[in-house]
Amino acid sequence: MTWSRLRAKLAPYWLVLPAWLWLVIFFVVPTLVMLSVSTMTGNLLDGFKQTWHWSTYSHGWSLYHVQFVRSIVYGLIATALCLVIAYPVAYWIAFRGGRHKSSLLFLLLLPFFVSFVIRTQSWGFILSDHGLALNWARDLHVLGLLKDVHLVSSSGSILQTPVAVVGGLVYNFLPFTVLPIYVALERVDPALLEASSDLYANKASAFSKVVLPLSMPGVFAAVLLTFVPVASDYVNATILGGTKTTMIGNIIQTEYFTNSDYPTAAALSFILMAALLIGVFAYARALGTEDVLEMAAR
Amino acid sequence: MNSPLDGLPPDLVRGLTSPRLSRRRALQIGGLSALGLSLAACGIPAAPGSKLGLHAAREQITKFWMQHAKNTGQLNFENWPLYIDVGKGNDHPSLDLFTKQTGIKVKYDEGIQDDDSYFGKIQPVLAAGQSIGWDIIVITNGIYLDRLVNLDYLIPLDQNAMPNFYANASPLVLDPSFDRGNVYTMAWQSGMTGIAYNPKYIDREITSWEDLQDPAFRGKIGMFADIEDTPNSALCAIGVNPETSTEADWRKAADWLKKQRPLVRKYYQQDYVAPLSKGDLWISLAWSGDIFQANASGSNLKFVVPKEGAPLWTDNMCIPVHAQHPRDAMTYMDWVYQPKIATLLAEYINYITPVPATQPLIMADAKAAKSKDDKEFYTQLAESPLIFPSKADYSKLHRYRVLDSAEEQVWDSLFEPIYQS
Numbered sequence: 228m229t230w231s232r233l234r235a236k237l238a239p240y241w242l243v244l245p246a247w248l249w250l251v252i253f254f255v256v257p258t259l260v261m262l263s264v265s266t267m268t269g270n271l272l273d274g275f276k277q278t279w280h281w282s283t284y285s286h287g288w289s290l291y292h293v294q295f296v297r298s299i300v301y302g303l304i305a306t307a308l309c310l311v312i313a314y315p316v317a318y319w320i321a322f323r324g325g326r327h328k329s330s331l332l333f334l335l336l337l338p339f340f341v342s343f344v345i346r347t348q349s350w351g352f353i354l355s356d357h358g359l360a361l362n363w364a365r366d367l368h369v370l371g372l373l374k375d376v377h378l379v380s381s382s383g384s385i386l387q388t389p390v391a392v393v394g395g396l397v398y399n400f401l402p403f404t405v406l407p408i409y410v411a412l413e414r415v416d417p418a419l420l421e422a423s424s425d426l427y428a429n430k431a432s433a434f435s436k437v438v439l440p441l442s443m444p445g446v447f448a449a450v451l452l453t454f455v456p457v458a459s460d461y462v463n464a465t466i467l468g469g470t471k472t473t474m475i476g477n478i479i480q481t482e483y484f485t486n487s488d489y490p491t492a493a494a495l496s497f498i499l500m501a502a503l504l505i506g507v508f509a510y511a512r513a514l515g516t517e518d519v520l521e522m523a524a525r
Numbered sequence: 526m527n528s529p530l531d532g533l534p535p536d537l538v539r540g541l542t543s544p545r546l547s548r549r550r551a552l553q554i555g556g557l558s559a560l561g562l563s564l565a566a567c568g569i570p571a572a573p574g575s576k577l578g579l580h581a582a583r584e585q586i587t588k589f590w591m592q593h594a595k596n597t598g599q600l601n602f603e604n605w606p607l608y609i610d611v612g613k614g615n616d617h618p619s620l621d622l623f624t625k626q627t628g629i630k631v632k633y634d635e636g637i638q639d640d641d642s643y644f645g646k647i648q649p650v651l652a653a654g655q656s657i658g659w660d661i662i663v664i665t666n667g668i669y670l671d672r673l674v675n676l677d678y679l680i681p682l683d684q685n686a687m688p689n690f691y692a693n694a695s696p697l698v699l700d701p702s703f704d705r706g707n708v709y710t711m712a713w714q715s716g717m718t719g720i721a722y723n724p725k726y727i728d729r730e731i732t733s734w735e736d737l738q739d740p741a742f743r744g745k746i747g748m749f750a751d752i753e754d755t756p757n758s759a760l761c762a763i764g765v766n767p768e769t770s771t772e773a774d775w776r777k778a779a780d781w782l783k784k785q786r787p788l789v790r791k792y793y794q795q796d797y798v799a800p801l802s803k804g805d806l807w808i809s810l811a812w813s814g815d816i817f818q819a820n821a822s823g824s825n826l827k828f829v830v831p832k833e834g835a836p837l838w839t840d841n842m843c844i845p846v847h848a849q850h851p852r853d854a855m856t857y858m859d860w861v862y863q864p865k866i867a868t869l870l871a872e873y874i875n876y877i878t879p880v881p882a883t884q885p886l887i888m889a890d891a892k893a894a895k896s897k898d899d900k901e902f903y904t905q906l907a908e909s910p911l912i913f914p915s916k917a918d919y920s921k922l923h924r925y926r927v928l929d930s931a932e933e934q935v936w937d938s939l940f941e942p943i944y945q946s
Contacts, residue, residue: 271676272675356805357805382745469789473945478945484645487644
């Protein structure tokens with residue numbers, strides 16, 4: 228009797244065990260290993276020894292803080308642009324898509340069936356000095372104007388400038404912004420809109436007082452899903468970037484794979500992770516919730 | 526020098542001779558693989574040191590090759606892109622010929638994009654004591670080849686199985702400074718690092734490294750994100766022979782590169798030829814063969830060896846430890862040193878061939894060529910100073926600076942920040 232009651236009590240724990248194991252083996256252990264590696268000293272030939280050498284962190288920061296700040300700034304700009312583009316798209320699909328909703332969503336995801344690198348490289352072709360984009364700009368005589376608003380560099384190129392990198396980031400991560408917002412909007416009952424117009428709300432206030440607040444969880448998730456990978460991305464900066472657009476992801480990648488400087492790479496990853504976590508929690512606070520996970524999962 | 530192994534520290538020749546590590550040992554040196562590294566152990570071990578004497582090491586090598594006396598019929602060859610002859614059906618005629626003559630099947634792959642990232646890719650596997658699945662890999666002389674040697678990741682070659690090499694190899698690649706006695710490597714091809722430019726956008730003649738600092742080319746200058754070519758070229762630019770350069774010279778070269786940095790569009794990996802042909806770049810650091818190939822396929826670019834001198838490098842075939850078919854690898858590496866085979870390769874690859882006897886053979890092909898285009902191409906090839914440099918050219922070409930591990934740290938800390946950030 229007591230045995231079976233105990234078993235019943237334990238059952239949920241048994242059921243979550245695989246998830247816990249997965250988390251421990253593939254997240255907790257690697258994170259601890261990385262933490263340990265970040266405080267080692269040595270080189271590939273002589274091996275690395277645990278010396279609790281924490282100054283790798285300050286050294287890494289002093290060498291690469293420019294790239295850190297740049298990554299965060301690019302991340303913020305790209306996320307903001309993604310939101311501006313994604314919200315109307317998601318709104319339109321959710322409320323006006325009708326029976327085409329799923330085809331429209333499929334169209335949104337279609338580019339994802341082509342390799343990430345190939346898609347980014349194709350932007351390289353389009354944006355090159357004698358590529359489609361700049362040729363059109365020349366034909367339409369707007370090159371001077373584009374230079375004035377700094378979309379095109381003074382030497383007449385887009386490729387290898389921050390514009391190209393941020394543009395690539397926006398393009399590549401847009402679906403991560405659209406989908407969560409769409410999911411949130413899709414759940415909004417159209418009857419609520421009718422109700423608000425019954426209560427004398429015009430379209431603008433129905434949107435700002437009803438639809439927008441209801442979609443905020445989606446926006447929150449979208450910002451997380453976009454900002455975090457964008458800030459640590461390195462592919463766009465590699466393919467579309469130049470000498471002044473290196474992001475922290477590029478630095479970590481070269482430190483690890485090219486220079487085999489594992490401690491610095493690990494320390495930089497930790498700084499990035501800490502910065503992102505602090506940013507996310509601060510953002511959650513600002514949005515008025517203390518429970519980030521609940522908000523994102525809603 | 527009687528044996529190529531004379532004068533080598535024993536730990537360099539060790540390890541390569543024991544084909545399999547025990548499982549326990551493999552786990553011990555499991556590199557960074559997350560679970561292999563217990564936190565209690567606190568550290569990533571160094572390459573295993575050697576207790577073998579030189580004599581014992583030499584014996585081990587002989588024994589190793591005796592154990593692998595016969596071809597197995599399979600060869601896995603990993604090379605750089607566009608670095609072998611290509612036939613009509615996208616096949617490789619020289620490899621087909623090899624299979625026909627020796628019965629050895631070849632799995633050929635173009636997976637090496639650059640030395641540093643390739644090293645990063647294979648290092649953890651080799652550190653874990655596992656085979657990377659390739660019997661021949663091609664690595665440029667320099668830091669990463671030195672590292673492979675110092676970490677005991679290469680199998681010393683069977684010196685008795687290299688008759689074609691010793692008969693036909695050019696002095697350039699025979700007993701080279703980076704691998705005395707050809708203990709670990711045989712050259713695949715060599716090349717020069719110089720300046721390429723697009724005459725469509727630059728209408729004056731380019732002769733000097735200083736032209737890479739001309740403010741008129743702002744935003745149209747390409748350099749390499751590379752720890753060998755970019756620094757060694759800069760050393761040539763300030764009038765220093767890289768091979769004998771000092772730390773003070775390196776600082777001057779780094780300053781030269783820093784001064785140039787605001788004008789540079791991008792530090793490229795391998796992808797500079799397309800931007801150069803399209804006009805995104807007007808002028809760039811470049812490898813000789815790339816430019817010859819681009820021109821052969823329709824571009825109109827110029828390549829110059831600057832008057833101050835230029836780096837000369839060699840890509841080398843070598844056998845990584847735990848290779849499954851080392852004898853087949855030896856057979857192939859020596860096989861390509863037959864002048865006829867080397868010609869087949871040289872006519873396609875267009876870098877400096879390691880077999881000078883190919884020049885008359887290419888001329889003969891030019892004579893025999895039926896179409897005018899082919900005739901022109903072969904003649905151009907045989908007469909090109911980029912493929913058969915003259916004595917005068919050689920006097921301007923310098924090997925990379927060989928660095929010990931303390932020097933390497935200084936070198937890296939001076940030059941890496943310039944192209945990495």
